[in-house]
Amino acid sequence: MAQQQDAQTRALARARAHGLSIVGRGAWKHGAPFVVVGSASEPGRFHLVTIYPGRLACDCPARALCMHRALAHEDLESAQAKASTSQPLAALSVLQRDVAPLYRDNRPFSIFKQ
Numbered sequence: 001m002a003q004q005q006d007a008q009t010r011a012l013a014r015a016r017a018h019g020l021s022i023v024g025r026g027a028w029k030h031g032a033p034f035v036v037v038g039s040a041s042e043p044g045r046f047h048l049v050t051i052y053p054g055r056l057a058c059d060c061p062a063r064a065l066c067m068h069r070a071l072a073h074e075d076l077e078s079a080q081a082k083a084s085t086s087q088p089l090a091a092l093s094v095l096q097r098d099v100a101p102l103y104r105d106n107r108p109f110s111i112f113k114q
Ligand SMILES: [Zn+2]
Pocket: 047, 058, 059, 060, 061, 062, 066, 067, 068, 069
């Protein structure tokens, strides 16, 4: 557990060093929200971190805790801190409240096509 916390802290420090941050939010058609984080190794590219209950899935090839998931995790935690404590899903509703207009329109889109 302490080790996991440590990996999180180090991944977050790497993300800061590379100037990475969450640049967008949305949700898949099946309902799971995701956050968009820039790529450190390939400028101009982005990675999607999907937020499943209890776990985060990133589409980057890193096998260890990546910077993208570390940022998403931090974001979830701060959303949780702001939300009321009795609702386990409150953090997600906070996320969904400020998603991009595309999500509200419910149109399928891909950030890779533009
Ligand atoms: Zn990643």
